[in-house]
Amino acid sequence: LAREAVDALESAADSESIEAIRIRFLGRKEGRISGVLRGLGGLDPADRPQVGAAANRVKGQLEARLDERLEALAGAADQESAPDLTLPGRGSWEGGRHPVTRVMDEIWDVFRAMGFSRARGPEAETEWYNFQALNTPLDHPAADEQDTLYLEDSVLLRSHTSPVQIRTLEQHEPPIRILAPGWVYRRDTYDATHTPAFLQVEGLVVDEGITFVDFKATLAEFARRMWGPGTRIRLRPSFFPFTEPSAEVDVKRVITRDDGSTHETDWIEIMGAGMVDPAVLDAAGVDSERYTGFAFGMGPGRIAMVKYGVDDLRTFFENDVRFLQQFVPGG
Ligand code: PHE
Numbered sequence: 597l598a599r600e601a602v603d604a605l606e607s608a609a610d611s612e613s614i615e616a617i618r619i620r621f622l623g624r625k626e627g628r629i630s631g632v633l634r635g636l637g638g639l640d641p642a643d644r645p646q647v648g649a650a651a652n653r654v655k656g657q658l659e660a661r662l663d664e665r666l667e668a669l670a671g672a673a674d675q676e677s678a679p680d681l682t683l684p685g686r687g688s689w690e691g692g693r694h695p696v697t698r699v700m701d702e703i704w705d706v707f708r709a710m711g712f713s714r715a716r717g718p719e720a721e722t723e724w725y726n727f728q729a730l731n732t733p734l735d736h737p738a739a740d741e742q743d744t745l746y747l748e749d750s751v752l753l754r755s756h757t758s759p760v761q762i763r764t765l766e767q768h769e770p771p772i773r774i775l776a777p778g779w780v781y782r783r784d785t786y787d788a789t790h791t792p793a794f795l796q797v798e799g800l801v802v803d804e805g806i807t808f809v810d811f812k813a814t815l816a817e818f819a820r821r822m823w824g825p826g827t828r829i830r831l832r833p834s835f836f837p838f839t840e841p842s843a844e845v846d847v848k849r850v851i852t853r854d855d856g857s858t859h860e861t862d863w864i865e866i867m868g869a870g871m872v873d874p875a876v877l878d879a880a881g882v883d884s885e886r887y888t889g890f891a892f893g894m895g896p897g898r899i900a901m902v903k904y905g906v907d908d909l910r911t912f913f914e915n916d917v918r919f920l921q922q923f924v925p926g927g
Pocket of ligand 1: 755756757758798836839868869870891892893894
């Protein structure tokens with residue numbers, strides 16, 4: 597019986613057939629060895645100890661062999677899945693900041709150096725902060741459900757970062773010099789030039805005696821620090837309900853070629869801006885007789901498009917590593 601079990605075990609190739617052998621010989625009900633032990637009662641009492649001892653010895657040996665075989669099999673499987681340490685390495689990946697984050701950081705660095713601090717506001721806003729306090733009546737096209745994503749009655753996803761102007765004016769006494777970056781939302785289709793969510797940076801300066809000269813000089817200095825000393829700005833008349841007068845700000849950059857020669861770019865629109873409308877100061881509880889100011893808002897995504905020659909805004913969102921890799925220095 598012992599020989600039979602050992603032979604069967606020798607030819608068992610996997611853990612399932614080893615388990616089958618365990619059941620065939622040692623199984624409680626049908627097992628052959630268990631059967632011998634159970635049958636001891638029917639033997640001559642004189643033979644019982646000897647036969648019993650032999651059966652138990654075979655049982656012990658067989659159990660040990662079964663475990664040995666199982667362990668050997670497991671070891672072989674481990675070795676098959678062990679890594680091949682002789683394979684060449686895959687090379688490491690270098691991480692990098694997203695191009696839009698990079699532009700946002702550059703804008704922030706320039707204004708921080710000019711004495712601005714950072715402000716924030718919620719992305720879920722009320723109609724009051726997003727529109728009415730900004731001198732924008734609710735029948736203005738921007739407030740229409742066609743353009744703005746409403747969450748529920750009078751609560752919406754902010755369509756610009758300008759509500760941070762109001763929140764800042766409510767909480768801080770002038771002098772105020774803040775930059776407020778953040779996500780804004782509009783009901784736009786997702787295409788090469790529109791995305792329903794995008795980043796904006798708001799700027800606000802309010803103090804006694806702030807004039808149009810401060811406004812223009814600050815933006816001109818920003819443009820020079822951001823794009824080089826030869827950069828010029830141009831203000832085109834525009835309209836925003838919360839600034840008066842209002843302007844679109846364009847920049848013209850001087851590009852130096854490899855051979856040292858230079859050329860100027862076309863005018864590139866970078867922001868909306870203007871002198872803070874006194875009605876905005878009043879709505880925020882700030883004395884509009886005493887204080888004046890200016891504000892501006894820009895989209896770092898649009899600026900990154902121009903800066904890196906990207907012609908489709910969607911590439912900033914799809915996070916294809918082959919696209920992003922191009923902005924890693926040396927990558
Ligand atoms: N909030 C305006 C926009 O989203 C930009 C802006 C900000 C204009 C501040 C003037 C002053 O288009």
